[in-house]
Amino acid sequence: MWRMNTCREIAATLTTPGKGILAADESIATMSARLEKAGVTPTADSRRTYREILASTPGLSDGVSGIIFCEETLTQVFSDGRPFAQAVRDLGMLPGIKVDTGAKPCPGLAGETVTEGLDGLPARLARYAQMGAAFAKWRAVFTITETTPTWAAMACNANALARYAAACQEAGLVPIVEPEVLMTGSHSIARCAEVTASVHAAVRQQLSLLRVDLAGIVLKPNMVIEGEDHAIQADAEQVAEATVSVLRAWPAELAGVAFLSGGQSPRRATANLTALQAHRTPWPLTFSFGRALVSPALQAWRGDETRVGAAQEALATHVAANAAALRLRGELQPA
Numbered sequence: 308m309w310r311m312n313t314c315r316e317i318a319a320t321l322t323t324p325g326k327g328i329l330a331a332d333e334s335i336a337t338m339s340a341r342l343e344k345a346g347v348t349p350t351a352d353s354r355r356t357y358r359e360i361l362a363s364t365p366g367l368s369d370g371v372s373g374i375i376f377c378e379e380t381l382t383q384v385f386s387d388g389r390p391f392a393q394a395v396r397d398l399g400m401l402p403g404i405k406v407d408t409g410a411k412p413c414p415g416l417a418g419e420t421v422t423e424g425l426d427g428l429p430a431r432l433a434r435y436a437q438m439g440a441a442f443a444k445w446r447a448v449f450t451i452t453e454t455t456p457t458w459a460a461m462a463c464n465a466n467a468l469a470r471y472a473a474a475c476q477e478a479g480l481v482p483i484v485e486p487e488v489l490m491t492g493s494h495s496i497a498r499c500a501e502v503t504a505s506v507h508a509a510v511r512q513q514l515s516l517l518r519v520d521l522a523g524i525v526l527k528p529n530m531v532i533e534g535e536d537h538a539i540q541a542d543a544e545q546v547a548e549a550t551v552s553v554l555r556a557w558p559a560e561l562a563g564v565a566f567l568s569g570g571q572s573p574r575r576a577t578a579n580l581t582a583l584q585a586h587r588t589p590w591p592l593t594f595s596f597g598r599a600l601v602s603p604a605l606q607a608w609r610g611d612e613t614r615v616g617a618a619q620e621a622l623a624t625h626v627a628a629n630a631a632a633l634r635l636r637g638e639l640q641p642a
Contacts, residue, residue, distance in 0.1 A: 606621070
């Protein structure tokens with residue numbers, strides 16, 4: 308029971324009004340590729356330095372409740388010798404960790420994937436908790452085509468998400484449950500809504516079967532949005548309306564919803580997040596952005612130690628814009 312209470316308290320902290328979650332959990336391969344593209348030699352130390360620059364941004368905790376890291380970062384230390392988890396807590400935020408090992412081809416389902424990482428997960432979660440992590444994250448991905456995602460792919464990934472979430476709560480960690488319908492493709496916003504609703508139905512069913520406490524999780528979904536190659540781009544209100552319409556199937560006890568940016572530009576992600584605040588929901592609607600927040604910082608830094616301040620200013624500016632959107636929630640809603 309104490310673990311359930313702990314998870315509920317942590318989930319409430321992560322969804323604190325006016326704050327979002329910073330996703331700085333790129334895998335070693337992904338982070339190295341982004342560093343190299345920015346002209347930075349990709350090494351364990353350059354990855355550590357970049358994440359420290361992000362986490363130590365002055366005033367970051369004003370708009371960020373928690374930061375998601377990959378395992379490599381959680382095992383590293385700040386330049387002053389403090390472990391990352393301790394340093395982040397000292398800075399007024401909660402440290403989290405991505406625990407899945409990525410989407411892999413799903414046997415029997417040609418062209419579709421299932422996210423792996425369940426083997427040995429309880430032991431890993433116990434170790435992460437000892438290292439100071441307060442929450443975890445697992446991402447399942449779905450690509451829209453004329454024939455996908457199939458119900459089989461949705462069911463496989465939903466079961467994995469639920470098994471992960473149940474294991475997290477048993478370890479006293481809050482699970483961030485991330486079913487992402489990708490923007491890849493030319494599908495309409497209506498098709499995205501249809502697929503996202505089906506994915507969420509599968510996830511809810513599996514969470515219920517494994518008795519996952521919804522008050523102790525944070526849902527991290529995609530916004531309902533057209534494919535990146537679709538001819539017509541929906542405006543912010545259309546995205547907000549379609550997104551909330553899908554989300555209304557979630558019970559009121561859900562701790563909160565923290566949207567991923569999913570490849571949207573920083574400007575569009577913030578505009579859509581702002582429009583979402585005009586809709587009444589029983590749970591907070593916040594953000595857990597990655598690229599939309601950290602890419603501007605990387606472009607400002609580019610490995611130049613004289614540009615650390617510029618990188619932190621870029622991150623702070625984008626965090627502040629999204630936190631300001633959250634603070635509009637009460638003002639935008641009808642009386």
